Amino acid sequence: MKWFDHPASDTQITHRSRLWLYGFAFLVLVFLVLPTLIVIPMSFSASQYLEFPPKHFSLRWYESYFQSRSWMQATVTSFQAAGLTVIVATPLGTIAAYGLYNAQLTIARLISLLLITPIVIPIILVGTAVFYAYVKLNLVNSLFGIVLAHSILAIPIVIMIITSALKSFDMNQERVARSLGASRVKAFFLVVMPQIKFAVLTSAVLSFLTSFDEVIVSLFVSGGDNSTLTRNMFAALRDQIDPTIAAISTIMIVVTTLLLAIAQLFGRNIKH
């Protein structure tokens, strides 16, 4: 193999003397990827016990998931919460980002900072604070409460994405539209919106995922008939290892991957 003796970099070090680095990097990449992927074949195992690769395949764990009333209820709650979070967080975050970007006042920077705090401070504190507020407001275990709490976590992400999209947009275009007689609202929807629409779609997808994957705040504020999927999974992980969770995990991996692929497609269209 001549390749080994070829220089690997500008400093004339050969590939041979870098083999340890390649091996090590490969192992770390395997460490990062494999644990997640191993869940998928496990979910199709016919056995109650963990074996890899599974000797016999079956769909029994998917069956047990789809036939369980509590898992189904939790799944519905999670999808509802995530969908509603998109509906609340995307518009609120988008107009906030648009307004703060155009306000050009010192106080706007302070408000931006305040709106970003939910993803900066430790999540357990967000959970505690929201729970405390909900006890007073009587919102614990309500779908409405979960949606508001998840929106708080999604809004910072929406604001960051929209703000970065607005930076590449020339606001004079909007001014032109308005000087030609378009109303403020019309100018926003006809001139600004078409140019940031991919950023808006990306932030909608990420809002969905923020809610769908959220664990800790859900532990505090969801429960009873409105338990989220993540809350039930967390409880199940602490008690016993039920292969049903492998099936649910696989479904979650598929949902996440699909949504991120969509976001990626949108992201490619964002002008930079």
Place this chain on the structure above:
Amino acid sequence: MQRTPPTLPLSDDHSVALRKDQSAERWLMLSLAGPALLLVLVCMLLPVGWLFYLSFFTEDGAASLVNYRNLIEQPSYARIFRTTFEVSLLTTAICALVGYPLAYFLSQLPTRIANLCMIAVLLPFWTSLLVRTYAWLILLQRTGLINTWGIDLGLWSEPLPLVHNMTGTLIGMVHIMLPFVVLPLYNSMRTIDRSLIQAAANLGASPVQGFWRVFFPLSLPGLMAGSLVAFILCLGVYVTPAVLGGGKVIMVSSRIALDIDTFLNWGSASALGVVLLLLTFLLLLLASRLTKGLSLLGSGH
């Protein structure tokens, strides 16, 4: 950026009116952030403030510092802080040691291949935390895959205690935090000017010398930034030690949840929360200072 319109001679009345218009416009724009701000204020910022306030009262409502005194005097709290720092430091150190060679390897690849490998680094970022935690349970438990394989291959005869303890917690935490270290590190390595290393080689430095005396110092800001972010995130984790630690690794977050869930002790949970929050902000401040200072140092070379 906005272009300034050509200035026309305006009468005073007009310029006053224009200025008023502009100011009204700006406040109108600001008001668009109102709904989002209201939501964050009511559901989070005000309750956090209220919890701050609560931490200075006893359960009977008398003002006192008893919650904070407990944090210092009760050995159970000292243990929690020690565990939190131990886990956070070890995780960060392992991430730095493991992440550095990986980031270096990626930074040496052609960009297109490196981007492909990046998917592997980002995959854990994307998948749900609970899915990853479950995966580690499958792999690490007594009858898990690693123990089964190890015993089948004759590497060890008794199942190793890999999970529901410190080992399992660390493995899970490193898996979560590694991308946070690798990404900034990789980005900072990519921006290092390769001609500097060529120059070092030209001047007679061996590859090893070139690495340690030129490349490594230039990559330090990225390493620092990544490690600090990972450390800050470690301080607040809840799920991983709760599941993979099996009740043996109790960190600050677990104790806050326990105080509320089991004892409904808002005062002591709040005091602990205040300490965690202050610690986080202090480290964030340090991080922004340090990375600024280091990048200045780096550009001075």
